[in-house]
Amino acid sequence: MSPLVLPRPEILAAATVPWTGHDTRLIVMVAVAIGVIISLIAFLDFHPFVALIGGSVVLGVGSGTELAGVVESFSSGMGSTLGSTGALIALGAILGKLLADSGGVDRIVDTIGSRSGPRLLPWSMALIAAVIGLPMFFEVGLVLLVPIIVVMARRTNTPLVLLAVPALAGLGTMHAFVPPHPGPLVAVSELDADVGTTLGLGLVAAVPTVIIAGPLYGKFIARHVRSEAPAELVASLVKEAGQDQEAGAARRVPGFAASVGAVALPVVLMLAKSVADIAFPGDAWYNHLLDFLGTPLVAMFIAVLVAMVVFGFRLGRDRAEVRATVTAGLPAVAGILLIVGAGGGFKQLIVDTGVADAIGKFAAEAHIPLLVLGWLLAVLIRLATGSATVATTAAAGIMAPMVAGTGSVEASLIALAVGAGSLFFSHVNDAGFWLAKEYFGMSVSQNIKTWSVLSTLVAVMGLAMSLLMYAVLV
Numbered sequence: 001m002s003p004l005v006l007p008r009p010e011i012l013a014a015a016t017v018p019w020t021g022h023d024t025r026l027i028v029m030v031a032v033a034i035g036v037i038i039s040l041i042a043f044l045d046f047h048p049f050v051a052l053i054g055g056s057v058v059l060g061v062g063s064g065t066e067l068a069g070v071v072e073s074f075s076s077g078m079g080s081t082l083g084s085t086g087a088l089i090a091l092g093a094i095l096g097k098l099l100a101d102s103g104g105v106d107r108i109v110d111t112i113g114s115r116s117g118p119r120l121l122p123w124s125m126a127l128i129a130a131v132i133g134l135p136m137f138f139e140v141g142l143v144l145l146v147p148i149i150v151v152m153a154r155r156t157n158t159p160l161v162l163l164a165v166p167a168l169a170g171l172g173t174m175h176a177f178v179p180p181h182p183g184p185l186v187a188v189s190e191l192d193a194d195v196g197t198t199l200g201l202g203l204v205a206a207v208p209t210v211i212i213a214g215p216l217y218g219k220f221i222a223r224h225v226r227s228e229a230p231a232e233l234v235a236s237l238v239k240e241a242g243q244d245q246e247a248g249a250a251r252r253v254p255g256f257a258a259s260v261g262a263v264a265l266p267v268v269l270m271l272a273k274s275v276a277d278i279a280f281p282g283d284a285w286y287n288h289l290l291d292f293l294g295t296p297l298v299a300m301f302i303a304v305l306v307a308m309v310v311f312g313f314r315l316g317r318d319r320a321e322v323r324a325t326v327t328a329g330l331p332a333v334a335g336i337l338l339i340v341g342a343g344g345g346f347k348q349l350i351v352d353t354g355v356a357d358a359i360g361k362f363a364a365e366a367h368i369p370l371l372v373l374g375w376l377l378a379v380l381i382r383l384a385t386g387s388a389t390v391a392t393t394a395a396a397g398i399m400a401p402m403v404a405g406t407g408s409v410e411a412s413l414i415a416l417a418v419g420a421g422s423l424f425f426s427h428v429n430d431a432g433f434w435l436a437k438e439y440f441g442m443s444v445s446q447n448i449k450t451w452s453v454l455s456t457l458v459a460v461m462g463l464a465m466s467l468l469m470y471a472v473l474v
Contacts, residue, residue: 077348420462
């Protein structure tokens with residue numbers, strides 16, 4: 001039987017061992033630990049990094065692990081997670097900063113937006129968000145797009161929600177589905193999936209997902225939700241737009257092709273590696289070259305070097321200016337790096353304390369397909385912690401022992417399902433919820449009808465596309 005339909009034979013064999021009181025204790029303690037994390041974040045306003053450490057200690061001690069073992073497991077998990085993703089997150093932040101400060105983002109937006117009529121504006125906004133969302137984190141992309149959304153809505157007399165929903169769908173989908181975003185990268189690493197295969201499948205799944213959760217849902221919900229951006233924000237944007245035009249006269253900006261090319265370069269390199277492995281298997285020199293160039297760290301490093309030239313030196317920026325831009329891109333992701341690392345530590349405790357084995361035993365007895373189980377775990381952790389990255393990290397860590405030994409496509413599809421589940425129903429414990437609410441001037445109930453439902457559509461569509469591609473490809 002396919003390893004994706006049911007857990008591997010080893011897990012099925014383990015399911016024949018009777019459920020014990022210790023298994024129950026482990027499940028209860030992981031629930032308590034997640035509850036502690038929720039309480040610290042939602043009610044006591046703790047930073048997720050600190051909350052994850054607290055939850056990890058509760059899980060370790062509650063499961064009967066010695067204190068020294070708790071520290072060792074957490075440190076090991078944090079180190080391994082940051083070792084596989086930390087540099088990639090930093091390079092992605094640098095690439096996004098170079099793109100934004102050079103005017104590359106504005107060039108992409110202006111070019112696509114100028115060729116769209118009123119009816120195509122929501123579709124153009126979804127495309128812009130998806131392109132910008134490839135190298136940028138959700139929060140960074142949203143901050144960059146807010147001025148464009150607000151100003152475009154005012155200039156074209158378009159309902160703000162009609163443009164905001166497609167943009168949120170494009171950014172959120174890329175954040176959950178596609179490497180090199182932290183969540184998908186962690187899932188790829190933990191599940192030993194191929195990054196190029198996961199990236200390709202993620203892009204395929206992203207197209208219908210963005211269409212349904214973006215322009216189509218936006219058109220529906222815009223009839224029921226009306227909102228206006230805060231007056232202070234609108235006033236500042238009008239002023240900044242005038243200042244940007246004056247600055248643009250004195251400073252060169254990159255062309256549209258160069259801007260899109262720099263964003264797409266790491267994607268192309270990683271996809272080329274996977275395509276070559278499938279189409280031209282062998283040990284030729286070009287296989288080795290593409291394997292090297294398509295490694296995520298190398299692909300992102302090359303993209304940053306190209307961006308430094310295209311968005312810096314070629315536009316007349318000197319070395320000091322380029323270095324300042326690169327440096328400025330790093331502090332913004334310090335918190336993300338710590339959260340990702342702490343999520344890895346929490347995940348390692350889930351594995352080392354035996355929680356993963358207990359969940360695997362339950363899954364085998366209940367005959368839950370691994371793809372669906374990964375999605376459900378990510379959904380539960382997402383609802384509990386409010387962090388898509390934490391949900392992906394923890395769920396992928398739980399799934400890793402059960403997925404070991406599966407094929408490349410199966411592992412990539414499970415990684416995609418986990419990433420999709422991590423975006424399920426964003427609510428009050430998610431920073432993205434409050435960003436969308438405040439920027440677009442919505443009440444809590446309006447934001448639930450727009451952003452929360454939208455994020456749920458993305459999660460459900462991700463699972464549906466994963467199941468569909470499994471039926472076709474496996």
